[in-house]
Amino acid sequence: DAGVTQSPTHLIKTRGQQVTLRCSPISGHKSVSWYQQVLGQGPQFIFQYYEKEERGRGNFPDRFSARQFPNYSSELNVNALLLGDSALYLCASSYTGTGGYNEQFFGPGTRLTVL
Amino acid sequence: GENVEQHPSTLSVQEGDSAVIKCTYSDSASNYFPWYKQELGKRPQLIIDIRSNVGEKKDQRIAVTLNKTAKHFSLHITETQPEDSAVYFCAAGGSSNTGKLIFGQGTTLQVKP
Numbered sequence: 050d051a052g053v054t055q056s057p058t059h060l061i062k063t064r065g066q067q068v069t070l071r072c073s074p075i076s077g078h079k080s081v082s083w084y085q086q087v088l089g090q091g092p093q094f095i096f097q098y099y100e101k102e103e104r105g106r107g108n109f110p111d112r113f114s115a116r117q118f119p120n121y122s123s124e125l126n127v128n129a130l131l132l133g134d135s136a137l138y139l140c141a142s143s144y145t146g147t148g149g150y151n152e153q154f155f156g157p158g159t160r161l162t163v164l
Numbered sequence: 165g166e167n168v169e170q171h172p173s174t175l176s177v178q179e180g181d182s183a184v185i186k187c188t189y190s191d192s193a194s195n196y197f198p199w200y201k202q203e204l205g206k207r208p209q210l211i212i213d214i215r216s217n218v219g220e221k222k223d224q225r226i227a228v229t230l231n232k233t234a235k236h237f238s239l240h241i242t243e244t245q246p247e248d249s250a251v252y253f254c255a256a257g258g259s260s261n262t263g264k265l266i267f268g269q270g271t272t273l274q275v276k277p
Contacts, residue, residue: 053207082263091170091253091267092208105262139207143263152198153263155207 051076053142053156061162062130070125070159072140080104080145081123082153083115086137098123099145127161135163166191168256170268178276183241185252185271190235193259194266197230197237200253202270208253212239216258244275 054073062068074081080099084092094107098117117123127134137160141153167190177183189197195216200208214221214228214237221228225244230237241248251272255265 080263082265084265089270091168091255091270092265094264094266097262097264099263105264107264141263141265145263152210152213153265154210155200157207 053140053154055138055140055156055159057159058157059160059162061164063164064130064132066130066163067126067128068130068161070127070138070140070161071122072125072142072156073122074140074142075154078142078144078154079121080143081117081121082141082143083123083125084139084141084155085109086139086158088136092139095125130163132163135161137161166256166259166266168254168266168268170254170271172271173269174272174274176274176276177244179244179246181244183244183248183273183275185239185254185273186236187238187254187256187268188234188236189256189266191256191259191266192235194256196256196258197228198255198257198265199226199228199239200255200267201250202253203250211252241273244273246275246277249273249275 082097083095086092096115097105101117112128137158140156143153198213202208227240254268257265
């Protein structure tokens with residue numbers, strides 16, 4: 050039984066470039082959330098998608114965008130990269146998107162380094 | 165705004181002792197409180213969670229308590245072992261109709277053999 054998968058594992062980009070990160074949720078899960086984890090801090094919520102619709106957005110600039118596909122996989126896009134975007138990007142999978150049942154399971158993350 | 169405060173930031177205990185990590189949340193509408201363990205270079209792993217309709221939950225050596233009036237919740241690990249050494253994060257969620265979790269800053273637990 051596969052858990053949450055993310056690709057790529059590591060990524061190095063330069064300032065101003067664009068990046069796309071990918072996530073596949075646990076089979077049967079319909080919700081994907083994206084978090085940014087800067088070294089030494091807790092994860093910060095970026096987006097949640099449920100049934101291909103955005104359910105929540107954190108306090109991140111418009112350079113960050115995401116989408117969810119019919120198979121419930123998701124992509125996170127970041128444009129015009131800044132040095133401060135360097136972080137571990139985590140994807141979390143849950144069965145539903147509602148507040149009453151939101152046990153979330155994390156993927157291994159994508160380590161993004163912006164030079 | 166929404167906030168979760170976590171203390172202490174570091175905790176060092178002897179093997180076999182107990183460890184307690186405390187969190188306070190600001191959004192009184194929060195109703196779901198998970199705890200994650202993150203080892204170096206690994207993903208956060210859900211170790212226990214509690215919902216607002218109960219005050220305590222146990223799973224072997226770990227337990228979580230919730231005081232909704234005071235907006236406090238705590239993680240208790242008994243009979244600590246070296247493999248418990250990791251960073252522990254508390255989180256609060258469920259206040260909106262989303263899966264958004266607000267995380268604490270993390271506690272680095274070191275269990276000395």
